[in-house]
Amino acid sequence: MPWNSPATKETVGFLQQSIKRERLAHAYLLIGPATAGTMALSKEFSQAIFCKSNDPPCHECRHCVNIDKELHPDLLTIQPGSTGFIGIDRIRRLLGDITSEQIKELEKRDEDIPPRYFAITSPLEADRKIIIIHGVETMLKETRDILLKILEEPPASVIFILTTEDESISNSTLASRCQILRVKPISFDEVKSSLIKNGIEPDLASHLSKITGGHIQKALNFAENASLLNDMYSDYMYMPNILTQPISARIKLAEEAAQNYRGNKRGVLASMDTWMVFWRDAIISSKEINLNQDISVKSELLTKEDLKKLSIDLVEAVGAIRAIEKAQLALQNNGNARLIIENLYMNLPLKLE
Numbered sequence: 001m002p003w004n005s006p007a008t009k010e011t012v013g014f015l016q017q018s019i020k021r022e023r024l025a026h027a028y029l030l031i032g033p034a035t036a037g038t039m040a041l042s043k044e045f046s047q048a049i050f051c052k053s054n055d056p057p058c059h060e061c062r063h064c065v066n067i068d069k070e071l072h073p074d075l076l077t078i079q080p081g082s083t084g085f086i087g088i089d090r091i092r093r094l095l096g097d098i099t100s101e102q103i104k105e106l107e108k109r110d111e112d113i114p115p116r117y118f119a120i121t122s123p124l125e126a127d128r129k130i131i132i133i134h135g136v137e138t139m140l141k142e143t144r145d146i147l148l149k150i151l152e153e154p155p156a157s158v159i160f161i162l163t164t165e166d167e168s169i170s171n172s173t174l175a176s177r178c179q180i181l182r183v184k185p186i187s188f189d190e191v192k193s194s195l196i197k198n199g200i201e202p203d204l205a206s207h208l209s210k211i212t213g214g215h216i217q218k219a220l221n222f223a224e225n226a227s228l229l230n231d232m233y234s235d236y237m238y239m240p241n242i243l244t245q246p247i248s249a250r251i252k253l254a255e256e257a258a259q260n261y262r263g264n265k266r267g268v269l270a271s272m273d274t275w276m277v278f279w280r281d282a283i284i285s286s287k288e289i290n291l292n293q294d295i296s297v298k299s300e301l302l303t304k305e306d307l308k309k310l311s312i313d314l315v316e317a318v319g320a321i322r323a324i325e326k327a328q329l330a331l332q333n334n335g336n337a338r339l340i341i342e343n344l345y346m347n348l349p350l351k352l353e
């Protein structure tokens with residue numbers, strides 16, 4: 001079966017060959033922006049490794065289907081938790097036990113607890129195990145050292161697939177233990193056709209490829225879950241709305257957002273990502289920018305004319321983007337949520353009507 005992942009022919013061809021010739025490495029490091037579809041690719045690569053059909057992945061057998069449903073007992077996926085990091089205990093647990101206090105701590109942080117000894121016990125259904133770790137750049141040094149130790153003496157039946165958006169990782173010791181694969185971003189049209197291949201209607205595929213900035217995994221999540229897409233729309237519209245609010249109202253909104261953050265860290269951080277899309281749209285609609293080519297706004301919620309009416313200038317837009325980035329980073333470092341969000345809201349341009 002052809003691969004559904006949006007990766008280029010060369011990338012897919014390389015992975016296919018290594019399976020066919022039984023020359024699989026113990027560890028792969030996929031380097032590329034999230035928009036290149038590294039998440040989808042690592043999943044499909046796992047299917048191709050486990051699948052026993054002549055032209056894997058068949059997308060029909062038990063292995064393929066269970067990986068799709070995220071139910072395969074021999075595949076473990078680890079990704080940054082609500083703090084934005086991959087905590088040390090999650091990697092420690094792959095090798096052995098951690099204390100029950102540490103488990104409680106993980107549960108409190110709302111992080112998935114990997115199965116105990118996953119890296120060193122035998123596979124249950126496949127002939128090996130796969131551990132996918134997304135965003136290895138978010139591991140602090142101590143955490144990375146533990147992973148490094150595992151990769152130095154790799155368990156015979158485990159394949160690691162690591163992904164990162166950070167090119168500088170390619171010079172690390174971690175990378176030297178891996179087969180490196182650079183995954184190139186793909187065009188909107190390719191994202192669109194990949195979404196259509198995944199069973200999404202052409203109009204929706206075109207819309208989703210735009211509003212996610214070509215992020216295939218996000219687009220697939222939106223297609224599967226309409227309420228996620230609606231949340232994204234309301235996050236986007238929150239931004240032009242807050243600009244018209246006086247400082248007193250913003251302080252109140254910040255308080256609400258900080259309360260929401262306590263129960264839904266990931267959600268609040270994702271909202272901030274969506275605000276970035278708004279500001280990018282504001283920049284390309286700004287009067288100061290005269291683009292030769294016609295770049296369309298991503299959201300399809302506000303037109304360029306709507307955005308122009310807000311009369312946001314470039315300095316304001318760039319300042320807002322910096323303020324949002326700063327707030328995201330401070331939240332990920334466990335700063336005081338209320339102060340951080342308040343500070344952010346006060347630093348957004350005032351567009352009182």
Ligand SMILES: [Zn+2]
Nearest residue numbers: 051058061064
């Ligand atoms: Zn299969």
